[in-house]
Amino acid sequence: MYKRIMVSIDGSNTSTRALREAIRIGKHQHAAQILLLHVIDTISNVPQTGSGSPPSYIKELYTQARKYGQELLEQAQKEAKGEGLHVETRLVELKLASDHVAQVIVDEAKEMSAELLVMGTHGRRGLNHLLLGSVAEGVIRLTPCPVLLVRSE
Known part of the structure; x- marks a missing residue:
C-alpha cells in the first residue's frame, strides 16, 4: 500500500x-x-544583527546542529536498514527567518514523493501549545498525503 514512507525525526x-x-x-x-x-x-534561535551576518559564535552552533542532525539520520538509517528496508536520508536547514519547519517537512514530502508521512507529536496543550505551537498540526494542515501521528508514551 505505502511504498514511500517519510519519517521526520528530531531526536x-x-x-x-x-x-x-x-x-x-x-x-x-x-x-x-x-x-x-x-x-x-x-534560524529561529539566532539573534539578529544590523550587519545581516550572524554573530561569530553562531557558526559553531550551525556546525554542531548539522553534526547532530547527521548523527540522528545515520542512527535511524542503521535501524531501518537492520530491518531490511531501503532507506534514503535528507538533512535540510532552514534558510530564512520566514521558513517554518512544518512547511519544509511538507515540501520535502512532496519532493520525495512520500505516500505516507509519519511523525511524533508531543501532545502539548494549553499555554505550552499556544506558545510553542505544533509542527505536527502545521503539517496536517498543509500536506496532501496521509499523516500518521505517533504520541509520546
Whole structure:
C-alpha cells in the first residue's frame, strides 16, 4: 500500500517511536522505502544583527546542529536498514527567518514523493501549545498525503 514512507525525526523519544512505527509499517509492505528527514532549525534561535551576518559564535552552533542532525539520520538509517528496508536520508536547514519547519517537512514530502508521512507529536496543550505551537498540526494542515501521528508514551 505505502511504498514511500517519510519519517521526520528530531531526536526526541516521540520521534524514535514514530521511526519504529514507520519501520513496522514498512516491513509489511513489499519493497517499501523509508525516507528519513531531519530539519535543522537554527534560524529561529539566532539573534539578529544590523550587519545581516550572524554573530561569530553562531557558526559553531550551525556546525554542531548539522553534526547532530547527521548523527540522528545515520542512527535511524542503521535501524531501518537492520530491518531490511531501503532507506534514503535528507538533512535540510532552514534558510530564512520566514521558513517554518512544518512547511519544509511538507515540501520535502512532496519532493520525495512520500505516500505516507509519519511523525511524533508531543501532545502539548494549553499555554505550552499556544506558545510553542505544533509542527505536527502545521503539517496536517498543509500536506496532501496521509499523516500518521505517533504520541509520546
